Amino acid sequence: MHRRPDTVNDTPSTHSQITRPKPTTVVFDLDGLIFNTEEIFLEATNQLLAPLGKKQTPEVVGQIMGQPSDVSTQILKDYHSLTDSVIEIRAQLDQHFDCVLDSILAFMPGFEELLQRLKQENIPRAICTSSSADYATNLIDRFGYLNEFELIFGGDQIENGKPAPDAYLKVAELLKIDPSTMLVLEDSENGCRAAIAAGAFTVAVPASHNMGQSYENVDLIADTLSDPGILTALGL
Numbered sequence: 001m002h003r004r005p006d007t008v009n010d011t012p013s014t015h016s017q018i019t020r021p022k023p024t025t026v027v028f029d030l031d032g033l034i035f036n037t038e039e040i041f042l043e044a045t046n047q048l049l050a051p052l053g054k055k056q057t058p059e060v061v062g063q064i065m066g067q068p069s070d071v072s073t074q075i076l077k078d079y080h081s082l083t084d085s086v087i088e089i090r091a092q093l094d095q096h097f098d099c100v101l102d103s104i105l106a107f108m109p110g111f112e113e114l115l116q117r118l119k120q121e122n123i124p125r126a127i128c129t130s131s132s133a134d135y136a137t138n139l140i141d142r143f144g145y146l147n148e149f150e151l152i153f154g155g156d157q158i159e160n161g162k163p164a165p166d167a168y169l170k171v172a173e174l175l176k177i178d179p180s181t182m183l184v185l186e187d188s189e190n191g192c193r194a195a196i197a198a199g200a201f202t203v204a205v206p207a208s209h210n211m212g213q214s215y216e217n218v219d220l221i222a223d224t225l226s227d228p229g230i231l232t233a234l235g236l
Contacts, residue, residue, distance in 0.1 A: 022235050023183035023201045026118055027171060030129035030136050032187040033225075036106050037139075038065070038209040043104065044096035045076065048089070054080055062212055065188040068130045068161035105139075108187075108207065110225030115148060121236060128171045128184070130155040130162050130191075151175060163190040165197035172198070183233055185225070189213040203230060 032038035045056045060079050064072035073090045076082070082089055118125055126149055129136045133154030140146050153171050160166045172179040184195035185203050187210055195202040196217050204215040205222045215221055220229050 020201070021178070021181050023233060024181045025124045025126065025175060025177055025183070026234070027126045027128050027168065027182050027184045027195075027200070029184075029186045029188070029191050030127055030139070031131060032065070032108070032207060032209055033185055033191075033205060034108060034111050034127070035139060036104065036108055038187075038207070040097060040100055040104050041093075042209065043100050044093050047096040047100075048092055049080060052080070052082075058212060061209065062189070065190060065210065065213065067190060068155040069132070071161065105142075107143075108205075108225060110227070114225045114230065115145070117231065117236070119148065121234075123234065124175070125149050126151040126153065126171055126175060128153045128167050130167075132156040162188075163193035163197070165194050165199075168195050168198035168200055172200075183230070185222075185230070189215065192218050201233060203233065 028034055030037070031041070042056055042061065049055055057079075060076060063079075064075050067075070069090060070086060073086045073093070077084075077086055077089055084092070115125070127136055127140070129152075131154060133152055133156060136152050136154055137146065140149065140152065151171060151174055153167060153174070155161045155167065158167045158170055168182065168184065169179060172182060179199040180201070182195075182198075182200040183203060184200040185205055186192045186195055187205050187207055189210075192202050192204050192215055202218045203220045203222055204218045205225060205227075206213065206215065220233060222229055
């Protein structure tokens with residue numbers, strides 16, 4: 001079990017003290033939460049930058065974490081003064097990503113165990129990611145878990161991505177539930193901000209790639225997806 005980064009801002013939420021309905025649906029982020037894909041993105045980015053004598057920096061990682069791909073690519077382009085277009089850079093990143101995906105891709109600690117427990121308890125599950133819905137679907141399908149989720153919602157299906165609340169509000173609408181009944185699991189600051197703004201019970205699950213990010217106003221900070229506090233929040 002990895003430990004929560006010591007540098008995160010874990011100020012308790014004020015709204016978590018207010019009486020609110022028990023969460024009845026669990027919504028997962030994808031990159032860095034279900035899969036270790038943030039690690040893969042970092043490797044792909046460093047491969048892209050290597051010919052220029054550059055490396056990705058923690059500052060940029062913090063800015064792009066949880067952002068839609070077009071936004072994160074623009075940030076990368078601006079910070080490193082890349083001359084190619086956003087579309088060209090994205091295509092190059094995707095090529096590098098695909099080259100290292102099979103050798104590195106893995107579930108984040110505790111995911112499969114949590115998924116099975118939620119299934120046993122008949123708790124509905126969904127995915128809300130800043131990545132495209134097709135990308136998320138393909139990753140989940142690799143492991144035969146596609147039927148374990150009622151909905152996979154991608155950042156390409158909404159105009160305003162995280163940290164705006166739109167994606168989570170749309171997920172609630174599609175699931176025909178109140179946003180306040182969702183327990184959202186996020187690893188990034190931007191994702192947590194989106195879930196909080198949507199009114200969801202928000203659980204931050206930081207990993208090493210989230211060093212220095214702020215988790216102010218989340219309802220819970222979990223060490224991993226195995227943290228018993230997640231089940232406690234669901235009344236289990």
